[in-house]
Amino acid sequence: MILVTGGAGFIGANFVLDWLAAVGEPVVNLDALTYAGNLRSLAPLQGDARHVFVQGDITDRPLLDRLLAQHRPRAVVHFAAESHVDRSIHGPAAFVRTNVEGTFTLLEAARAHWGALPAGEKQAFRFHHVSTDEVYGSLNATEPAFTESHPFAPNSPYSASKAAADHLVRAWHHTYGLPVLTTNCSNNYGPLHFPEKLIPLMIVNALSGRPLPVYGDGMNVRDWLYVGDHCAAIREVLARGHIGETYNIGGCNEMPNIEIVRAVCALLDELRPDPAGSYARLITYVTDRPGHDRRYAIDARKIERELGWRPAETFATGIRKTVRWYLDHPDWVADVQSGAYRDWVSANYAAR
Ligand SMILES: NC(=O)c1ccc[n+]([C@@H]2O[C@H](COP(=O)([O-])OP(=O)(O)OC[C@H]3O[C@@H](n4cnc5c(N)ncnc54)[C@H](O)[C@@H]3O)[C@@H](O)[C@H]2O)c1
Numbered sequence: 313m314i315l316v317t318g319g320a321g322f323i324g325a326n327f328v329l330d331w332l333a334a335v336g337e338p339v340v341n342l343d344a345l346t347y348a349g350n351l352r353s354l355a356p357l358q359g360d361a362r363h364v365f366v367q368g369d370i371t372d373r374p375l376l377d378r379l380l381a382q383h384r385p386r387a388v389v390h391f392a393a394e395s396h397v398d399r400s401i402h403g404p405a406a407f408v409r410t411n412v413e414g415t416f417t418l419l420e421a422a423r424a425h426w427g428a429l430p431a432g433e434k435q436a437f438r439f440h441h442v443s444t445d446e447v448y449g450s451l452n453a454t455e456p457a458f459t460e461s462h463p464f465a466p467n468s469p470y471s472a473s474k475a476a477a478d479h480l481v482r483a484w485h486h487t488y489g490l491p492v493l494t495t496n497c498s499n500n501y502g503p504l505h506f507p508e509k510l511i512p513l514m515i516v517n518a519l520s521g522r523p524l525p526v527y528g529d530g531m532n533v534r535d536w537l538y539v540g541d542h543c544a545a546i547r548e549v550l551a552r553g554h555i556g557e558t559y560n561i562g563g564c565n566e567m568p569n570i571e572i573v574r575a576v577c578a579l580l581d582e583l584r585p586d587p588a589g590s591y592a593r594l595i596t597y598v599t600d601r602p603g604h605d606r607r608y609a610i611d612a613r614k615i616e617r618e619l620g621w622r623p624a625e626t627f628a629t630g631i632r633k634t635v636r637w638y639l640d641h642p643d644w645v646a647d648v649q650s651g652a653y654r655d656w657v658s659a660n661y662a663a664r
Contacts, residue, residue, distance in 0.1 A: 313338040315385040317370050317418065318392030320349035322505045323442070323539055327391065328363065329356065330543040338362040340383045342376075343392065344369045344410075352647050353504045370414035376421035387438040387550060388422050390415065393477075396508055397446075397470045398660050401602060404469035411473035412480070415441070419484045426490060440550050441481040441494045445535070445560065446471035448496075450605035457535075457609035460496070460558045467603050478558075485556045493553045495546060497561040498610045502539030502630065503637040506648060508660075510569060511631075514576045515638045516645055518591040519584065524577075528600030530570030533607040537563035538630030541623040548621045559619070562610025565627045570595075575627070579635040 314331075318324040319341035328339050338361075343349045345367050357363040364383070368375045370392050392414060394400065394407045419439070426437045448458040449465030464479075466472040484490040505512040514524050545561045553559060577591040615621045625633070638645060 313340060313383050313385050314387045314389060315340045315342065315379065315383065316389045316391065317342050318349070318390070319343055320345055320351055320354060320365075321391060321395070322348070322502075322509075323500055323542060324391035325350070325353035325504050326502060326539045327389070327543045327546060328354065330540060331547065332357065332360065332362055334544075334547065336362065338364070340364045340366060340379060340385060342366045342368055342370065342379060346394075348395065348506055350504075350506075350644075350648055352644055371409065371417050373417050373421055376418060377424070380421060380425040384433075386433065386436055387440060388418065389440045389442065389546065389550065390418060391442045393474065395470065397468045398508075398601060400468055400470035400473070402659070404473075407469050407473040408476075411470075412476045415477035416480055419480060419490065423484060423488055423490050437491055438550060438555075439481070439484075439490055439492045440546065441477065441492060442546065443478050443494055443496045444471065444474050445496050445498045445562070445608050445610050446605070447475040447478055448608070451607040451609055453533075453607065455607075455609075457562075457611040458496075458560060459611045460560055460614055467605055482556075482558075491555045493549050493555065494558040495549055495561050496558060496610075497542050497545070498535035498537050498563060498608060500537055500539045500542050502634050503641070504644070505539070505634075507645065510572060511576060511634065512638065514573050515580070515635060516649070518577065518580050518594060519638075521586075521588070522594065523596040524573055524591070524594045525596055525598040526570055526573055527598060527604060530573070530597065531568045531606075532604055533566050533568050533609070535562045535608060535610045536565050536567060536572070536627055536630075537561065537623060538625035538633070541625055541630075544624070545615060545621045548619045549615070552619050554618070559615040560610050560612050561615060561621075562612040563623050563625075563627065564612065565623075566607075566609050567627065575631055576635060579632060583635060584639055
C-alpha cells in the first residue's frame with residue numbers, strides 16, 4: 313500500500329485513479345479537503361476497497377503517526393499543497409503552513425516510521441515529493457531550459473514555499489538518510505482541474521459567455537504537460553528513480569498564454585460552436601499579476617535518459633481530451649463552482 317497526500321486535488325486525484333488502474337496497489341489518500349480538494353473527483357472509486365480516503369491535515373503529526381502505523385505504506389507520494397500563485401499573493405500564510413510546515417511534519421513522521429521498519433521494508437521505502445519548475449525562477453526568451461542543477465530562484469510566495477519544501481526533502485536525505493525522490497514538473501492541464509487555473513478557467517468562462525481574462529500582454533511562456541503524462545512519470549520515478557535524486561518532468565511544449573487561450577477557443581468553436589461568434593471575441597487583457605514570471609522551460613532529458621519516460625500526449629491531443637472532458641462533465645464543473653469559488657474569482661479579477 314502507498315500513502316498519497318493531496319489525492320483529492322487536481323493532480324493527486326488523477327494520480328490515484330491512474331495508479332489504481334495501472335498498478336492496482338491499495339492507496340491511503342490523506343487530504344484536508346480545502347477549497348481545492350474535491351471528493352467528487354474520486355467518485356469512480358466509491359466502494360473500491362483499494363482506496364481508503366482520510367480527511368485530515370498533513371500538519372497533524374499524531375494523525376500521520378496513526379496512519380503510518382496502521383497502514384504501513386511502502387511509499388509516501390506527497391502532492392498536498394497550496395498551489396495557486398494568485399492565492400499565495402493574497403494570503404501567503406497558508407502556503408508557508410501547508411507547503412513548508414506540512415512537508416516538514418510529513419518528513420518527520422515518515423522518518424520515524426521508516427527508522428522503525430525491518431531491514432527489507434526499510435530498504436524498499438520511498439518518500440516521493442512532488443514539486444514544480446517554479447522553484448527555478450524565471451527565464452528570459454533565449455536562456456536554456458531548467459536542468460536539475462539550475463539554481464533555485466523562486467519569485468512568488470507559492471514558489472518560495474515549494475522551494476523551501478524541496479530543500480527540506482533534500483536535507484532529510486542527506487542528514488538522516490531518508491530515501492527520498494523529488495520531481496519538478498511544469499504546468500499541468502487535463503481533467504479534474506479546478507477552474508481557477510488558466511485552461512479550465514478559460515473553458516468554463518467561455519461556455520458561460522464570460523470574458524476570458526489574460527494577464528498582461530499574454531506572452532508569459534510556460535511548458536505544458538498533460539496530467540496523465542505527469543502521473544506516468546511519477547510512477548516511473550517511484551519504481552526506478554535513484555534515491556536522493558531530483559527529476560525534471562516536462563512536455564517539451566513551450567507556449568505563451570495567449571496561444572493556449574486561442575487553442576481552447578478554436579476547439580470550443582469546433583466542438584460547441586456559439587451562435588454569437590468565435591469564443592475568441594471574449595478574450596480580455598487584464599492587469600498583470602505582480603512579479604509574474606516571464607518564462608519557464610523544462611529540460612526533461614534526465615528522466616528520458618535514465619528512466620525512458622517521455623510524454624505520450626502532444627499539446628494538440630492533450631488539449632482536445634481536456635476540452636472534451638469539460639464538455640462531458642458539466643456536473644463536476646457546477647459542483648466545484650460553489651459560492652466560495654465565485655467569491656474568489658470576483659476578488660481576484662474585480663480590481664484588474
Ligand atoms: N498544477 C500544476 O500545474 C503543478 C505543476 C507542478 C507541480 N505541482 C505540484 O503538484 C502538487 C499538486 O498540485 P495540484 O495542482 O493538484 O494542487 P491542488 O491545489 O489542485 O490540490 C492540492 C490538494 O492538497 C490538499 N491540501 C491542501 N492543504 C492540505 C493540508 N494542509 N493537508 C492535507 N491536504 C491538503 C487540497 O485539499 C487539495 O486536494 C502540488 O504539490 C503542486 O505544487 C503542480
